[in-house]
Amino acid sequence: MPGVSFLSALHYTQKRMPTLTEARIADLLAPYTESLSMESALYGRLSQYLDLLLRWNAKTNLTAIREPEEIVRRHFGESLFAARHLASRLAPEAALLDFGSGAGFPGLPIQLLLPELRVTLAESQGKKASFLREAVRTLGLATEVWSARVESMPAERRFDAVTLRAVDHMQEALAAARPRVVPGGWLVTLSASRSLIKDTEQIAVPGSGEGWLTMERISE
Numbered sequence: 001m002p003g004v005s006f007l008s009a010l011h012y013t014q015k016r017m018p019t020l021t022e023a024r025i026a027d028l029l030a031p032y033t034e035s036l037s038m039e040s041a042l043y044g045r046l047s048q049y050l051d052l053l054l055r056w057n058a059k060t061n062l063t064a065i066r067e068p069e070e071i072v073r074r075h076f077g078e079s080l081f082a083a084r085h086l087a088s089r090l091a092p093e094a095a096l097l098d099f100g101s102g103a104g105f106p107g108l109p110i111q112l113l114l115p116e117l118r119v120t121l122a123e124s125q126g127k128k129a130s131f132l133r134e135a136v137r138t139l140g141l142a143t144e145v146w147s148a149r150v151e152s153m154p155a156e157r158r159f160d161a162v163t164l165r166a167v168d169h170m171q172e173a174l175a176a177a178r179p180r181v182v183p184g185g186w187l188v189t190l191s192a193s194r195s196l197i198k199d200t201e202q203i204a205v206p207g208s209g210e211g212w213l214t215m216e217r218i219s220e
């Protein structure tokens with residue numbers, strides 16, 4: 001029936017219509033990604049990730065930021081800013097742990113930008129971990145999701161970099177994260193607080209003017 005096929009074609013088109021165009025996502029991310037070579041396919045995958053996040057966030061509280069452009073700026077932008085600073089410091093196949101990944105920040109955008117990196121997203125809340133598994137599947141990634149507290153990982157599991165963004169009880173989380181970094185590796189935080197790790201490199205995150213990227217090299 002022609003009417004039915006027209007309706008299903010319309011439904012299909014509506015389902016596939018992205019919330020933001022790839023060009024708009026690229027514009028919003030420009031302050032965070034300058035000097036990075038971003039393949040155009042990356043914007044399409046970020047668009048897929050955004051739409052999945054918006055769909056899940058309508059039913060489950062994954063992030064308090066609900067406005068799509070703000071999600072791109074704050075969550076994607078800040079995560080890619082961290083990726084930009086890690087890219088020159090890590091080997092392509094280095095192991096990275098995102099401690100308290102929530103809806104995947106910064107670990108998933110880092111994985112999308114640096115696909116050879118062996119990323120583990122650790123998230124103790126079941127619903128958020130389910131979202132992470134779905135995002136990894138949708139985006140066709142090999143990223144590991146550790147759906148429990150980082151403290152319950154086998155002690156021998158260590159990483160070339162551990163990232164923490166906006167994790168509650170940050171000082172306790174940092175104490176649990178530090179032993180997970182190999183000597184010579186990096187402990188990286190994204191936070192509103194400038195003095196989270198003392199005597200280490202602090203880089204102002206563009207945009208809000210309130211965020212700081214802290215990178216500590218763990219001694220050999």
Ligand SMILES: C[S@@+](CC[C@H](N)C(=O)[O-])C[C@H]1O[C@@H](n2cnc3c(N)ncnc32)[C@H](O)[C@@H]1O
Pocket residue numbers: 099100101102103104105106122123124125128148149150151164165166167168173176
């Ligand atoms: C405020 S959210 C931030 C999520 C994400 N990093 C972001 O920037 O949007 C902090 C998350 O860390 C998780 N978390 C806190 N401590 C953890 C631990 N020890 N192991 C695994 N996940 C943890 C919580 O369940 C929560 O989802």
